[in-house]
Amino acid sequence: MARGKRNRAEETTPSVAKRLRSSSNGEAGEETSSTEPQNGHQKKQILLNAFDMSTVGHLSPGQWKNPKDRSATKRNLQYWIDLAKILERGGINALFLADTYGGYDTYEGSLDNCIRRAAQWPVTDPTIPISAMAAVTKNLAFGITASTSFEPPFLLAKRFSTLDHLTGGRIGWNIVTSWKKSAFKAIGIDTPIEHDQRYAQADEYLRVLYKLWEGSWSEDAIINDVENDAYIDPDRVRQINHHGKFFNLETRHIVDPSPQRTPFLFQAGTSPAGSAFASKHAEAIFVTGHDPSVVAPKIANIRRLAKEEGRDPASLKFFCTFTPIVGRTDEEAQEKLAEVKKYASTIGGLVLVSGWTGIDLSKLPLGKEITKEDSLEAHKVTSALSAFTTTSKTIPKWTPEVVAEVASIGGLGPVSVGSPSTVADELERWVAEADVDGFNLGYVTTPGTFEDVVDLLVPELRRRGIYPQKANDGLTAREKVYGAGQAHLRSDHTGSAYKYDVYKEDPPYVEEDAPEKVGLNGNGNGQSKAARANLKCPLDNTPWPRPYDRWTISETKDGRFSSVWIIAAHVGVPGNEVADQAANEAADHNPSARADPRLPPQPEKLGIFMDNHETHHSPDDERRVRAVLVRRQSRQKALQTRREATKGTLATTHNTLVRST
Known part of the structure; x- marks a missing residue:
């Protein structure tokens, strides 16, 4: 039965003309708009990226059968070298490289058609050819897709810093979160991460990367001191101590600062969680949709969120997928379209869209309208699902039949067919109606499409x-x-808070529903309330400067064992009344609570109070605890001696007795 549906889809050849915008404006070069600035203002400059992928076909499956297409030769380095030279010649902004970590197995519940139709299969690593392309170009930038789901931040930081060095700062990173079951199973994880949780993880991932890229190295860390045999001053390479919900690391970045430090940040995803993420982190956002009316609200929403984050909304640049089929005349372009349609794989298109949306299109009648309710994975793929279920004047009804046609040529976005004048008109329309800043130009055949561009x-x-x-x-x-x-992050970007000269470490992660974990022993009421009050202090970005300033033990006259913590809290600060309340509650719990006289009289850091817990312990318990303390104190003293001897070259030590800020 499924095979019958597949055959019907293969035989379906509905007209593409309704969705492909064209006109009869005549020869290329016919004037359609003035070259003079309007009202004395410079016209908005359009940014163009070439959109490719280290796979066969990319967004126009089936063209590997076309004698003019070389997309099946991407395993040959010469393909990438030739492409880079073409794009450099045209002044293209960047080569934007997509990637995937698993095949598309939603269609018919199998990976077979993905493999058979070469629907983005096989896929090689997009980072490998970058250095070769950089060597034959001077201006072309490279945007590389990499996921936050499958590798530790440290490894990604090292790779992108290296590429930024080797390209002279021409590297961008397209940040994605992964959702395909096939990708997670490939690395031994049975269940993909839930959608919003993916973005929460990605947010922390980015904060770790900012610490490594922006905060670890001083600009003058490399001193080249031949006389003293010192190439790098270790005092100018900060250790990063990150203890979060998803990631824990204590290290210094292993690569010195590259030309950009942080690569230029692309991001794809316009779901509520994706939009919030973009408003904080992205410098450029990749959007998809087949009509400006579909894309415009998404762009407006992200710009609004960015403004709420304190960023200039205009600093976020939006790139829309766009596939041009350009001829010297409209008629020639239509002939090119007719030619590529002969090789288009409608099943390949259905495989891709089924994977992007989580809808097995093989199970739906060809004429049935597709809705979000058809997706079994709607919570994972909201952006792509929206693109193929939101109707517009361009596509008033999405059905498997329409998808088979649309996705076989151009895939994710609009296709414009015509003379240079016709296609330029369409680009300007999108800029005006959707507020996009540029386009990721997909190809139908390569070579061919990019040369025409x-x-x-x-x-x-x-x-x-x-x-x-x-x-x-x-x-x-x-x-x-x-x-x-x-060259570096703008001052209003989230990552700028982690730059070396202003760096402050984030507080350790504390489970919201498990405050008792804050305490080392006992019920921890005072510690928990003080620490959580500190998290709300408006005057310090490191609200937990000394969570355990001192931990001491003593034996009382009646044989009881007493353990004492001194906890820092911001008390007496306007707007942080919760700290005052916590201090009062701690005083009720422990009448000896007091401000620490060792500190200078700083109003914003006045409240150092104690939480004294007295518990009964057996002699064996006491000996065990004392032995642990003696051992740790001895180790701390030895490390301090070594640190002084080597003039601070050892990293700051951490243990349960003392945690320094």
């Missing part, structure tokens, strides 16, 4: 004054977007 479309955009006349040599990926001199 460089030789036909780019000259038309330049003639209109909406595309740079010439690329500026030597700019980083970030400078190509924000302008010369902005």
Whole structure:
């Protein structure tokens, strides 16, 4: 039965004309808009990225059968070298490389059709060819997709710092969170991470990376002191001590600062969680949709959220998927479309969309309208699901039949067919109606599509004054977007709070529903309330500066064993009344609670109070605890001696007795 549906889909050849915008404007170069600035203002410059993937076909499955297509040769390094040279010649902003960590097995519940149709299968590593492409270009940037779900932040930080060095700062990272079951099973995990939890994990992942990229190394850490045999000053390479919900590490970044430190940050995802994530972290957002009316609200929402985060909404750049089929005339472009349709794999398109949306389209009648309720994984793939269920004037009804047609050429976004003038008109319409800043241009055939963009479309955009006349040599990926001199993160970006000169470590993660974990022993009421009150202090970004300033033990006259903690809390600070309440409750619990006289009289750090727990212990317990304390104190003293002898080259030590800020 499923095979019968597959055959019907293969035989279906509905007209593409209704969704492919074209016109009869005639020859290329026909004037459609003025090249002069409007109202004395410079026209908005369009950014163009080439959109590719280390796989066969990418967004137009089946073209491997086309004699003109070389997408099946991407395992040959020459493919990437040739492509980079073409894009450099056209002044293309960046080569944006997609990636995936598992095959598409939703269609018919099997991976077989993904493999058979070469629907983004096989897939090689996108990072490997970058250095070769960088060696034959001066200006082309590279955006590489990598997931936050499968490798520790330290490894990704090392790889991207290395690439940023080798390319002279021309590296961007497309941040994604993974959801495919096949990908998780490939690394030995049975169940994918829930959607919103993925973004919570990714948020912490980024904070760890900012610490490594921005906060670990001083700009002047490399001293090249030949006389003293010192290449790097270890005092200028900070150890990162991150103890979060998802990640724990104590290390210094192993790579010295690259030209950008943090790579230019792309992000794809417009769900509520994805939009919130983008508003904090992304510098450029990859959006999908087949009509400006579908994309515009998503862009407006993320810009609004960015403003609430204290960022300039205009600093976020939005790139829409867009597949151009360009000819010297509209008629020639239509002939190119007719030719590529001969090789399009409708089943390959259904395989991709089934995977993107979580809907097994083989089970739906060809004429049935697709809804979000059809997805068994709607909570995991909300952005792609929205793209293929939200109707518009361009596509008033989504059915498997329409999807088979749309996804076989262009996949995720609109396809524009026509002369350079026709396609340029469409790009300008999207900029005006959706507020996009640029486009990720997909290809139908390679070579072919990108050559037409460089030789036909780019000259038309330049003639209109909406595309740079010439690329500026030597700019980083970030400078190509924000302008010369902005190689590092903007000051209003979330990651700027972790820069070396202003760095402050985040407080350790505390389970919201398990406050008793804050205490080392006993019921921990005082410690828990003080620590959690501190988390709300508005005057310090490190609200838990000394969670365990001292832990002492003593034996009372009646044989009881007493353990004492001194906890830091911000008391007497306007807006932090919860700390005052915690101090009062601690005083009720322990009448000897007091401010620590060792501290200078700083109002914002006045409240040091004690939480004294007295518990009965057996002699064996006392001997065991005392032995632990003596051993740890001896180790601490030895480490301190070594630290002084080597002028601070050892990392700060951490143990349960003393945690330094």
